[in-house]
Amino acid sequence: MYRIKTLNAISEVGTSRLPADLYEVGPELSDPDALLLRSYALPAGEIPLSVRAIARAGAGTNNIPVAACSERGIPVFNTPGANANAVKELVMAGLFLAARNIVPAAAFAHRLTGDTDAMSKAVEAGKKTYVGFELPGRSLGVIGLGAIGVEVANAACALGMKVYGYDPLLSVEHALKLSPEVNRTTELDLLLSKSDIITIHVPLLPATTGMIGAEQLALMQPDTVLINFARAPIVDEDALVAALESDRLRGYVCDFPSPALNTRERVVTLPHLGASTAEAEENCARMAADELRAYLEDGVIRNSVNFPAAELSRAPGTTRVCIANRNIPNMVGQVSTVLADAGLNLAEVLNKSRGELAYTLADIDGAVPDAVVTKLASIDGVLAVRVLE
Numbered sequence: 001m002y003r004i005k006t007l008n009a010i011s012e013v014g015t016s017r018l019p020a021d022l023y024e025v026g027p028e029l030s031d032p033d034a035l036l037l038r039s040y041a042l043p044a045g046e047i048p049l050s051v052r053a054i055a056r057a058g059a060g061t062n063n064i065p066v067a068a069c070s071e072r073g074i075p076v077f078n079t080p081g082a083n084a085n086a087v088k089e090l091v092m093a094g095l096f097l098a099a100r101n102i103v104p105a106a107a108f109a110h111r112l113t114g115d116t117d118a119m120s121k122a123v124e125a126g127k128k129t130y131v132g133f134e135l136p137g138r139s140l141g142v143i144g145l146g147a148i149g150v151e152v153a154n155a156a157c158a159l160g161m162k163v164y165g166y167d168p169l170l171s172v173e174h175a176l177k178l179s180p181e182v183n184r185t186t187e188l189d190l191l192l193s194k195s196d197i198i199t200i201h202v203p204l205l206p207a208t209t210g211m212i213g214a215e216q217l218a219l220m221q222p223d224t225v226l227i228n229f230a231r232a233p234i235v236d237e238d239a240l241v242a243a244l245e246s247d248r249l250r251g252y253v254c255d256f257p258s259p260a261l262n263t264r265e266r267v268v269t270l271p272h273l274g275a276s277t278a279e280a281e282e283n284c285a286r287m288a289a290d291e292l293r294a295y296l297e298d299g300v301i302r303n304s305v306n307f308p309a310a311e312l313s314r315a316p317g318t319t320r321v322c323i324a325n326r327n328i329p330n331m332v333g334q335v336s337t338v339l340a341d342a343g344l345n346l347a348e349v350l351n352k353s354r355g356e357l358a359y360t361l362a363d364i365d366g367a368v369p370d371a372v373v374t375k376l377a378s379i380d381g382v383l384a385v386r387v388l389e
Contacts, residue, residue, distance in 0.1 A: 002296050003050075005032035007040040010057060014285025018293060034292050037063075038284075044068035052386060055292045057284035058275060059083060059147075060231060061305050062204045070357060073324030073384025075295060075304040079287040081147035086280035088151040090273055091199055091229050094253040095140075095156075098197065098225040100132035103268045136160030141195030143167075143188070143211075144230070149201035150174050157181040164191045192219040197227065204231035214239040223250040229274045232256035299361055299388055301352075308354035310361055315347045318363040320388040321373075326381040327358040334379050335360060342372045357383075 004018065004025045014036075015025050025036075031050040035042070038057050044065040047054070054064060055077040069076050097103055108126055112119045140156045142149050145167035156163045157179045165182045167174075178184075185191055192198065198220065202208045212226070213236040220226070226249060228235050241260055243249045250266065257269040275284070287303070294300040299322035301310045307324060314320060325331050332351050339346055339362070348363040368387055377385045 002034070003029045003032045004034045004036050004292060005029045007035060007037035007042065008057075010036055010038070010288075011282045011285035013282040014057065014287075014289040017286060017289040022297075023293075033296060036288060036292065039063060047072075047074070052384070053077065053292055053295050055079075055288040057082075057281070057288040060203055062231065066306050070306045071383065073382075075301055075307040075324070075359075077288060077291040077295070077303050078305055079284040079291075080303060082283035082287045083275035083277075083280035084147040084151050086277040087148045087229055087274045088155060090255075090270075091148075091152050091227060092155055094199075094227045094229065094268070095135060095197060097268055098227070098251050098253050099135055099138075101130040104265075105130040137162070138196040139164065139194055141166070141191040141198040142182075142201060143191065143198065144201035145170050145174055145178060145184075146201060147174065149199075150177050152199060152201065153182045154179045164195055166191045188216070189219055192216055193221070195224065196221065197225045199227040200230045200234055202230055202234065204233060209233050210236045212236065212240075214242065217243040217248055220249065222248060225249070225251045225253065228252070228254040228256070232258070237261070297388070299386065301359060306354075307357055307359050308352035310350055310352045310359045312348060312350040312361045312363070315363045318347050318365055319368045321360075321362045321364060321368060321376065322386040322388065323360040323362070323376060323382060324384045325358050325360065325379075326383065327353040327356050328381045331358060331379070331381060332360060335362060335376060338372060338375045338379070339364065342369065342375075344368065344372065 002023050004023060006025060006027050018025055031048060033050060034053040034055065035051055036055050041063045042065065051074060053075050054069060056064060057079055059078055059080055061076055061078050064076055066076050112122050136159060139162040141164045142153045143166050145153065145165050149167065153163050153165050163182045165184050166188050168186060211234050217239055232254065237258065237260055240252060244252065244264060244266060253268045255270050255272050255274050257271060261267045261269055291302050294302060298314060299320055301307055323335060336346060345365040346362060347365050350361045352359050373385055373387055376382060
């Protein structure tokens with residue numbers, strides 16, 4: 001019986017994919033095999049020693065201590081693309097909010113008082129304050145062409161916008177989905193200087209924190225609108241405020257309220273609504289549950305942010321050994337030696353690496369004694385060993 005502790009409310013569409021005869025799922029479980037969460041900020045010290053995997057029903061994993069998990073051989077899973085349509089729709093709404101000054105215009109309308117004639121006169125007198133612009137023919141810069149960025153870029157092309165896309169790490173999968181109308185560039189400065197509207201779709205990492213600062217804001221056209229539905233710290237808030245105060249930006253639309261932004265003109269803040277749709281929550285929960293089940297039952301890794309993807313069909317009548325290790329020379333050789341010394345036949349083996357980490361799946365004919373598991377775990381560089389009967 002596998003035990004999965006939930007640290008947030010998780011859609012039943014996801015948890016129902018974990019069979020009750022194999023899984024216990026709930027917020028009060030002790031000694032869990034895995035953790036399933038959404039936005040819960042998880043300190044490293046709160047991860048029980050029993051945990052073998054962590055899954056986030058969402059894309060970003062900055063609320064999870066990934067480095068500490070890696071040191072323990074714990075794969076951290078996310079759900080890339082599961083909420084892409086929800087975020088894309090909100091980004092497109094952000095385009096219209098900014099272009100047509102909808103939020104301040106609506107606030108103006110809500111403040112109107114008096115009878116019908118008085119309101120009509122006030123509307124005619126005030127509407128010129130909220131004159132906007134149309135999107136066809138305008139240029140949109142998309143920073144980050146992952147699942148969300150590609151959808152945003154394609155939708156903007158369909159609206160008749162000229163689209164620039166920047167992503168030095170664009171995957172083949174996402175490149176194939178990207179409209180040929182998108183002007184791909186390897187120069188961020190070019191995108192910043194050419195775009196009327198810029199939208200950010202990169203994960204929050206040390207390398208992307210403050211990615212849009214004073215230098216980048218200075219390259220933008222004076223009437224540029226900046227949209228950020230990724231993560232707040234990707235934009236340097238102090239530099240942003242300075243750019244707004246000096247009229248370096250037409251406006252800023254984001255999903256992250258803050259004291260410095262909430263009362264500022266030409267700023268629209270939303271309460272982190274990017275993935276807040278029933279459909280997105282269900283998609284994320286479903287994918288996260290499937291990832292945990294594949295890993296716990298078969299040692300398969302899909303969509304891990306720290307360990308490499310690894311899939312190997314299980315050979316009949318074998319015991320599967322799953323080894324998380326540092327990516328160092330001769331690891332497979334050392335594993336094979338331990339197994340051979342124990343008289344165990346290696347039926348199938350798969351070794352994958354990703355940066356400083358690697359993962360090995362080994363299918364062994366027959367049972368694997370505890371003493372062999374202990375020897376495998378003692379190999380220098382091995383972080384965790386699991387045996388699946």
